[in-house]
Amino acid sequence: MGKVLIEKLLRSCMDLDRIYLLLRSKKGSKPEDRLAQIYSSHCFDRLRKERPGAFESKVYFISGDVSEVGLGLTDEDRTLIVNRTHIIFHAAASVRFDDPLKVAARLNLRGTKEVIELAKDVRNLESFIHVSTSYSNTNRDPIEEIMYPPHADWRDMLQVCEELDDHTLQVLTPKYLGELPNTYVFTKQLAEHVVYEYKGKLPIVIVRPSIVISSLIEPFPGWIDNFNGPVGISIACGKGILRTIYSSPDIVSDYIPVDVAIKSFIAASWIRGTKKLVQLQRNIYKANLAVRYFITQQWTFCNKNFVALRSKIKKVDKPDFYYDIENINKYEFVKQCSAGGKKYLLKEKEEDIPKVKAHYRRIMILDKLLQCIFYGCFLWWLMNTEFFNNTLNELGLL
Incomplete structure (x- = not known):
C-alpha cells in the first residue's frame, strides 16, 4: 500500500510539495538505499513516464523506526516534521499473524502511540490517517463503522509487555486474546483506541481496509509486489504447488483492490482536512495475509461511510479519485490479478504463454x-x- 500511496500522491496531487518517508535500515540496507529500491519498483513506471523527476524532487527519507521510543528520530528530523508536515498517513505495522504478543505490541501498539506523540506537536496538522483493519473486531457480526469497547487497556498492555518475561507472556497471551484469533488483530484493535483518545483534539481518521490485493486500475491493472494473501495462493495454485485449500465454497471473501483503498485514504484525508472534526471510519484494509481463521468464516461489514465518501469528491477531482466498486467484474478482476502476479511477481512475459x-x-x-x-x-x-x-x-x- 505504501508504494501505491506515494505513486498516487505524486501523480495526481500536482500541488503536493514533498513527502517524507520514515525508513529504517533493513537487512544491511541503509535508508537511502531502500528509497532507491522503492523507486525502482514497476509501480512507478507510469509516474516515470508521465511525471519524470517527480519522485526524486519530492520524496525524502527520514531515518527512524516505529518500534523505537521517539520513533528513533533525531532532534533535527523531528523539528523538520513538526514544522513542515500537514498530513500524516500512519500505515506502518507488523502484519504477521504469528508474532509474539510483545513484538506485535511494540510495533502495532507502541508504534502508534509514538506516532500520535509526534502528531501532537505538528504545528499545522490537517489530517491524521490511521490504517487499521476490518478484522479488528472479529468477535462481532455485523462489524459496523463504529468504535467498539477495547479488549484491554492499552496502557496496561504496554506495561505488561515491557515488564513480563517472554515465557510468562506467552502463557498469558491466550487469556488476553480471548475470542480474537491472533496478536495482530488484538494489537490493531487496541491501537485504534490509542488514536481514538484524541478525538476532538487531533484531526484523526481511522480507516479499516479488508484484505488488500492487486490493483484494479492504477498504477497498472493487476499490479502487486508480494506473495502475501490471496494472490500468493492463486499463484501457488496456478503453478501446481498448492492443490488443496482449507476453506468453504460458500464463504464470500472480502477483498479490496489496493488502488481503491488508497483513493479512499486520500479522499478521507482531504475531507478531514477541509471540514473540521468530521468523523470518518472506513471499512477498508491490508490484512496482507490470508490464514485459515479468515477464510473459514464470514462477517457482514457495514460500509455506508466508505460508499458515501466518494460523493464528497469534487467534480474536477473525480477522474483521479472517484472509485467505482459496484460494477467491478469480479471474474475479470481475478483474471487480471493472476495476470498481474504472473507479470510482476514471476517476471514472466506474455510471449512465454x-x-x-x-x-x-x-x-x-x-x-x-x-x-x-x-x-x-x-x-x-x-x-x-x-x-x-x-x-x-x-x-x-x-
Missing part, C-alpha cells in the same frame, strides 16, 4: 498419472485383503 501452457499440460498429465497409480495400488491392496475376500464370499460373489 505457450511455454507456460505446455508446462501446465505436463503437470496435469503427471497429476492424473499419479492419481491412477495411487488408486490402482490401493485397489490392488484392497483386493488382496482377507476382509475384502470374506465380504465377497458372504455376498456370494466368489
Whole structure:
C-alpha cells in the first residue's frame, strides 16, 4: 500500500510539495538505499513516464523506526516534521499473524502511540490517517463503522509487555486474546483506541481496509509486489504447488483492490482536512495475509461511510479519485490479478504463454498419472485383503 500511496500522491496531487518517508535500515540496507529500491519498483513506471523527476524532487527519507521510543528520530528530523508536515498517513505495522504478543505490541501498539506523540506537536496538522483493519473486531457480526469497547487497556498492555518475561507472556497471551484469533488483530484493535483518545483534539481518521490485493486500475491493472494473501495462493495454485485449500465454497471473501483503498485514504484525508472534526471510519484494509481463521468464516461489514465518501469528491477531482466498486467484474478482476502476479511477481512475459501452457499440460498429465497409480495400488491392496475376500464370499460373489 505504501508504494501505491506515494505513486498516487505524486501523480495526481500536482500541488503536493514533498513527502517524507520514515525508513529504517533493513537487512544491511541503509535508508537511502531502500528509497532507491522503492523507486525502482514497476509501480512507478507510469509516474516515470508521465511525471519524470517527480519522485526524486519530492520524496525524502527520514531515518527512524516505529518500534523505537521517539520513533528513533533525531532532534533535527523531528523539528523538520513538526514544522513542515500537514498530513500524516500512519500505515506502518507488523502484519504477521504469528508474532509474539510483545513484538506485535511494540510495533502495532507502541508504534502508534509514538506516532500520535509526534502528531501532537505538528504545528499545522490537517489530517491524521490511521490504517487499521476490518478484522479488528472479529468477535462481532455485523462489524459496523463504529468504535467498539477495547479488549484491554492499552496502557496496561504496554506495561505488561515491557515488564513480563517472554515465557510468562506467552502463557498469558491466550487469556488476553480471548475470542480474537491472533496478536495482530488484538494489537490493531487496541491501537485504534490509542488514536481514538484524541478525538476532538487531533484531526484523526481511522480507516479499516479488508484484505488488500492487486490493483484494479492504477498504477497498472493487476499490479502487486508480494506473495502475501490471496494472490500468493492463486499463484501457488496456478503453478501446481498448492492443490488443496482449507476453506468453504460458500464463504464470500472480502477483498479490496489496493488502488481503491488508497483513493479512499486520500479522499478521507482531504475531507478531514477541509471540514473540521468530521468523523470518518472506513471499512477498508491490508490484512496482507490470508490464514485459515479468515477464510473459514464470514462477517457482514457495514460500509455506508466508505460508499458515501466518494460523493464528497469534487467534480474536477473525480477522474483521479472517484472509485467505482459496484460494477467491478469480479471474474475479470481475478483474471487480471493472476495476470498481474504472473507479470510482476514471476517476471514472466506474455510471449512465454505457450511455454507456460505446455508446462501446465505436463503437470496435469503427471497429476492424473499419479492419481491412477495411487488408486490402482490401493485397489490392488484392497483386493488382496482377507476382509475384502470374506465380504465377497458372504455376498456370494466368489
